[in-house]
Amino acid sequence: MPSLAVAILAAGKSTRMKSKTVKVLHPLAGVPIIHYVLSTAANIQPTRIVLVIGHGGQQIKDAIGPGPIYVEQGELLGTGHALLQARPALEGQADTILCLYGDMPLLRSETLRRLIAAHQAARAVVTLLTVSGDDSMGFGRIVRDAGGHVQAIVEEKVASPAELAIKEYNCGVYCFQSDWLWPRLTHLPVSPAGEFYLTDMVAVAVCEGKPVQTLPCDDVTEVLGINNRVQLAQAEAIVRDGIRRNLMLNGVTMIDPATTYIDATVTIAADTVIYPNTLIEGATRIGADCQIGPNSQIRDSTIGDHCRIWASVVEEAVVRDHVSIGPFSHLRPGAQIGEGTHIGNFAEIKNSTLGRHVHMGHVSYMGDATVGDDVNIGAGTITCNFDGIQKNPTTIEDGAFVGSDTMLVAPVKVGKRARTGAGSVVTHDVPADSLAYGVPAKVVKKAET
Secondary structure (H helix, E strand, O other): OOOEEEEEEEOOOOHHHOOOOOHHHOEEOOEEHHHHHHHHHHHOOOOOEEEEEEOEHHHHHHHHOOOOEEEEOOOOOOHHHHHHOOHHHHOOOOOEEEEEEOOOOOOOHHHHHHHHHHHHHHOOOEEEEEEEOOOOOOOOEEEEOOOOOEEEEEOHHHOOHHHHOOOEEEEEEEEEEHHHHHHHHOOOOOOOOOOOOOOHHHHHHHHOOOOEEEEEOOOHHHHOOOOOHHHHHHHHHHHHHHHHHHHHHOOOEEOOHHHEEEOOOOEEOOOOEEOOOEEEEOOOEEOOOOEEOOOOEEEOOEEOOOOEEOOOEEEOOEEOOOOEEOOOOEEOOOOEEOOOOEEEEEEEEEOOEEOOOOEEEEEEEEEOEEEOOOOEEOOOOEEEOEOOOOEOOEEEOOOOEEOOOOEEEOOEEEOOOOEEOOOOEEOOOEOOOEEEEOOOOEEEEEOOO
16 A cells, blocks of 8 residues: 655744734644644554644644654745655655645545545546635635646636636645655746745646546535634634534533533533533543533533532532532632532632532632541631742641631641631631630630530
């Protein structure tokens, strides 16, 4: 079987995005655009993948890391010049060169396999992916002779009225016969703009009498290129719709899919229900039989089975099984919530661990705290963890009962089964099995059991 290598062109300036971020690094359902292209390329198992970078190249390297072979296009002199920069890395490495663009994230690997098969079966020197329809998307027109053979690609901006009426378009995705490509790529004609275009390789092949093959793409959305924020939003809608569909087909219920936003990196187990106006982002994992939302946001968090998160924000947190949260609560980074714990409304937890079966009903704050099992956190309880210089820890041990409106001035510890009276300001440790109350709180007697 002929060998295959892939070149991905991603060196453009991205001026139409009007952004300091390189176009191919803009997130699409939580994942940079270029990652979709790289993943699709990897799925067809080429011998190597070369990524041609230019403007913002270091940003791309930093975001992607090791994997593809990076080559740089110092001067941005067109697509033909960009592919030429990959020659040292690709010549002699494969029989077929597949050329893709870094801003075309919706192409499926199945479509590329069909393109490669058509190219190799026809023994063509160049095979193009084409698409037909009323919207040209700015693509060049495929000009054919009376016999239906491809003669040239005419760019939209220089096409005549008759050529503009053509409804078959060039998508910019090519397969080349490697040993034919490289010698001719160096002799491409220069355009009036001073650039070298891959589209001219078709005319070169036709002049030589070499076979040029085409393959129609069945789904026009696959070849949507992202050049501006409008097209980014169009691609976002397509990708997110696919994510929702796959999750629902695998057992996740969505009450209103249109108002449910889930990143490509999220996993959700069967029999979980997602309510409207919910956003689930990043490296989030949600277990089975959960109820999420409405009006919730979860990011980079792990949620166990049988959890209820209602109108709350959870970010960079771990929530064990059978936990209920909300409404209107906030788990900030570093929060770890034990099995069977209840967190009610208007609670905030930051960089703290709550044990099993903790009850934190409402309007409370735990920061830099370690809370044991079977602890009651009364309404209005606050850990005063910041002294203006550093964050200080609070420890509340198993079975403790913290009364409403208690202020725990860290560093401080409340011992096992200890109790604090309502409105106490605790500035010193409370021993196990003791009762403390007052401002400042004093230990007055053993706690009643």
